[in-house]
Amino acid sequence: MRVCLVLLFLFSSFNAFTQEQIEQWNRFEISLKHKTKGNPFQDVKLSAKFFNADTTFVVNGFYDGKNVFKIRFMPQQIGKWNYIISSSVEEFNSKTGSFQCVKASADNHGMVKVSETYHFKYADGNNYYPFGTTAYAWTHMKEELQEETLKTLEKADFNKVRMCVFPKNYDLVKEEPKVYPFKVKKLVTNAKGDKIFIWNFDEFDPEFFQHLEKRIDDLNKIGVQADLILFHPYDGGRWGFDSMPHNVNEKYLEYITARLSSFKNVWWSLANEWNYVDAKTIADWDALTETVVNNDPYRHLCSIHGATSSYYNYLKPEYTHVSIQDEAPVLNSYSSATLRNIYKKPIVLDEVGYEGNLKRRWGRLSPEKMTHLVWNGVIAGAYVTHGEVYRFNIETDTFFWADGGVLKGESWKRIKFLKSIIENAPGPLHMADISRDLITASSGKGFYLMYFGEEIIESWAFNLPKKNAELDKLKEGVKFKVEIIDTWDMTITPVSGVFETKKVNDNYRLYDADLKEVRLPHKPYIALRITEIK
Incomplete structure (x- = not known):
């Protein structure tokens, strides 16, 4: 799928400018140069109002480093769009422009939305059936492994991947990322020789988010939705991203939504195993969910995921679908259908256990069992996410579930086969x-x-x-x-x-x-x- 990026460099001598064409649901981007004496992440207010004959969107801008500020917009309708910029920077404020939005190409289906209460469709009306997998920390691995992951996702024909924004610290996943979401204020070493990061929570590192954006665009090219996990508990004090102050959490969400809301293949997952994040209460999660929804002008799909059988209040209107970790509803072919009747929303079982050879109960499903659970979910009119955790050589093998790389199991082939059957059906089940x-x-x-x-x-x-x-x-x-x-x-x-x-x-x-x-x-x-x- 093609993503159009329009780079418009605005200087104080320009009053308005026009870009001829951009496809529906692709990104229109304004790039503004300005050197700020203070902190550009905090001191500059920037937004734009985009409007046509009957629709208006207000979009927040963000600082992208190297004296560059950006505003991104995803047009929902074809035709002419006008915009006017609002900013605390005088040379940006009240600048106007326009562009022409043209019909999307054949492989550009737009955002995924809820359809018929329990299912999903692309913005162009085509059915979307989520046959996803899990690769939590794949964007934090070495570049060669990331490229291998993309090839694997395309080969397996998965169309959704659950992935974390923050790096993961787990006994099975210990890789140090190349870059971090915040600037490092100070790096110290404790008595055990461990690195201790002291973050400057007032400054993001744009390089971290630029890399994440590149990978989301790479997923878009192969038709994969990025189900972004915004918080998780797998930190253990190594970086402290699971225990940041509430105001920092809100600033982070405002920044990432400003950057990524214009990406059509993004879903928001507030957390993985929300109830294991000790530093946050349910009231915190509710507030953070509202922050995401209020700062996303296009209303991407949004949910929150808990530990086994930990069901959040998915009846809240902010949540578009139910994202759960629970094997019980797919041990038969009807319990998930009961959940549909309760929540009146799509049911996505994002973790029912993983195919693999671990000793832990969640990581030792046989390929037959994994396939069987996916079939049970589909028969119930729900959707089941795949995961794989094989490790034969402790020193060299990667877990696709966290690292990405190559799939070693067998269920993915059967899930691909099932996906083709469902996509050739006349409608959702x-x-x-x-x-x-x-x-x-x-x-x-x-x-x-x-x-x-x-x-x-x-x-x-x-x-x-x-x-x-x-x-x-x-x-x-x-x-x-x-x-x-x-x-x-x-x-x-x-x-x-x-x-x-x-x-x-x-x-x-x-x-x-x-x-x-x-x-x-x-x-x-x-x-x-x-x-x-x-």
């Missing part, structure tokens, strides 16, 4: 008859997906629930074709013959008119794709 039929999902458009999971069944009598989620009920005389999906071997086998629905002594289900059955492979993880013949 819902459980057809929740609490009564525990294995059947429907798109409501003559499309059903039935998953038998770990159960081994020799044959299946064709039958479908009359109830079709909240859509039109299934009627008699509808003809279907059936395909057998082996979710592990990744094969799709057509079943011969046509099946036609008919009532057979059951007010809630319809069977084949001739009571035909389908022979199934004698193995687990079998699914059926049932499609109406028009």
Whole structure:
């Protein structure tokens, strides 16, 4: 995907300037030069009002280092956009300009938004189904490993990655980043020989954020959403980013939203395992969430993630979707559907455990189990995030879950296969008859997906629930074709013959008119794709 950056250098002798064209949902950027005597991060106020015939956005600017200030804008509508700058710097204030926003190219789908209560769509109306993975600290690794991570994400066809802004200090992840989000005021060494950073919380390091932006743009080019984790507890006093004063946290959020809100492939995740961050209360999290939402003029997707089964108040309007760590809802194919009914929002199970060979319970899912959990979530009309934690050589191996690099497991291939099935469906899935039929999902458009999971069944009598989620009920005389999906071997086998629905002594289900059955492979993880013949 192409990202347009328009660099406009404004000097006091200019009153207005015009840039001809920029694609819808791409970035329009104003670059302003000014040398400040004091602290440019604090002493300069900068924003711009962008407006067309019927819409107005107010966008905050930011200091990008080397005497350069920037304002970024993501136009939502085609046509002419005008702007006027407001600033405490006299030569910036009241400067005006305009640009023409043109129709997006074929591979530019815009931001992802919530759709149909439980699902997602791009701004251009195309369905978006999050099949994501986890690489917490990949942008803090060596450049060669970062490039390898991008190649892996593209190969695996993941379209979302959970990633931390701050570096991670964990017994499995100890790498020191090249740059930090704040300028270092002082670096001392304690009696144990450990480095102790004394930060200048009044000055960000633009290089850190410039690198993060480059990687978000790299993700955009391969169609991946950056689910940015803004805070996390994995610090252990090494850097202290998990225990900054509240006013510093707010300044950080104001700065990062000014920089990144114009990136169309960004999601906000306030925290990973929010309840393990001891320095913050629920009131703090509520306030920080409001800071993010109030400073994002485009209202990107936003949620917060807790430790296992720690559910935040996802009913709050600031949260667009539910982001949870919990394996229980995907141990079957219907519990996640119950969560949908409670929250009336998309359910994203961002951690259900990880495929791997660790001794820890969260890092030893078999590839079959990881694949099975993802299928259970999808059948429920929810979404499940992948993760992998294999380490065979302690000295040299990386964890994709934290470091990125190369995937060593097997579930990602099956998830890619499932993604292709869902993306070729006529629409997002819902459980057809929740609490009564525990294995059947429907798109409501003559499309059903039935998953038998770990159960081994020799044959299946064709039958479908009359109830079709909240859509039109299934009627008699509808003809279907059936395909057998082996979710592990990744094969799709057509079943011969046509099946036609008919009532057979059951007010809630319809069977084949001739009571035909389908022979199934004698193995687990079998699914059926049932499609109406028009």
